[in-house]
Amino acid sequence: MHNSFEQRIAQSSRRVRMKTLRHILEYRATVFNPSYAKCMVILPHPDDEVFGMGGTIAAKFAAGAECVFILASLGEKSHCQCCLSSESMIKAKRREQFSAALAALGVLNPSIIELGLVDSEFPVAGTGYYAQCLERIAELLREVAPEEVYYPAKNDSHPDHKALSILCSEGITQSRLSCRELRYITWGWYLPSVKLCKELARSNVVKVDGQSWAERKQEAIDIYLKSPPAPCGEPYCGHLPKLLIEVFSESQEFFLSQHNVISFKSEV
Ligand SMILES: [Zn+2]
Ligand SMILES: [Zn+2]
Known part of the structure; x- marks a missing residue:
């Protein structure tokens, strides 16, 4: 009883923060x-892609945008603490669900490039592996030459999200690409930090009204959360807190944005 009261208090304060x-x-x-x-x-x-910007992806494809998806890892560690599902099986399931979720958003022949990073072990700045990954991202940016680059917010709470954000930001600088950067928030909703609030204060914030795409987005969310689960009973993408699922289901999506031009790169 005591526990559940404490849990209710913790949950309500988290709801207030969100x-x-x-x-x-x-x-x-x-x-x-x-x-x-x-x-x-x-x-x-x-x-x-779905939790951070599912409605935006659906809207861009409906508008005829060409889009390249860069998948840093396959999320193979999502069950490392709960059951004995093999990493190769989790990779296969998650790759399958990724394509199905994109199809639900209206993306039928997606261009997907896998970077092959190890889930939960993204490279740290200053290492040789980091430099190698940075060069790969910069090279992809030069090859694809997108006008918009979507990547995680710099302080998006989850260590992999934060690490990839740095790689992307530095990769854009290294590529010397002129583009608009749009950083999405996923785990930052659940674990907002002072640093995330500062990042937000220093960025342009834009919002996409995804109401017209809400059904497609929900269908894509259901592919991740309602497909037959792993042996432990949790979805293959891992356990997600209920409050976070509520936020992901909202139709309005926010991005921290900045224009990156060759001669100028603002610090965030
Ligand atoms: Zn499990
Ligand atoms: Zn993630």
């Missing part, structure tokens, strides 16, 4: 209409 974050984002945001501009969507794990 609502506060939403209010700040709404207050700061200007409307952004997804266009046919060519884009690159860079993802730490399969599922972040």
Whole structure:
């Protein structure tokens, strides 16, 4: 009884923090209409595309945008603490669900590039492996030459999301590509930090009204959360807190944005 009361208090304070974050984002945001501009969507794990920006992807494809998805890892560690599902089986399932979720969003022949990073062990700045990954991302950016690059917010709580954000930001600088950067939030909703609030305060905030795509987005979310689960009973993408699922199901999506031009790169 004591426990459940404590849990209720913790949950309600988390709900207040999430609502506060939403209010700040709404207050700061200007409307952004997804266009046919060519884009690159860079993802730490399969599922972040739907949870972070599912409505925006659906809208861009409906507008005829060419889009390349860069999948940093296959999220194979999502069950390392709960059951004995093999990493190769989890990779196969998550790869399958990724394509199915994109199809639900209207993306039928997606261009997907896998970077092959190890889930939960993304490279740290200063190492040779980091430099190698950075060069690969910069090379892909030069090859694809997108007008918009979507990647995780710099302080998006999850270590893989934060690590990939740094790689993307530095990769854009290294590629010398002129593009619009749009950083999405996933785990930052659930574990907002002071650093995330500072990042938000220093960025342009844009919002996409994904109401017209809400059904497609829900269908894509259900592919991740309602497909037959792993042996432990949890979805293959791992356990997600109920409050986070509520936020992911919202039709309005926010991005921290900046224009990156060759001669100028603002610090966030
Ligand atoms: Zn993720
Ligand atoms: Zn499990």
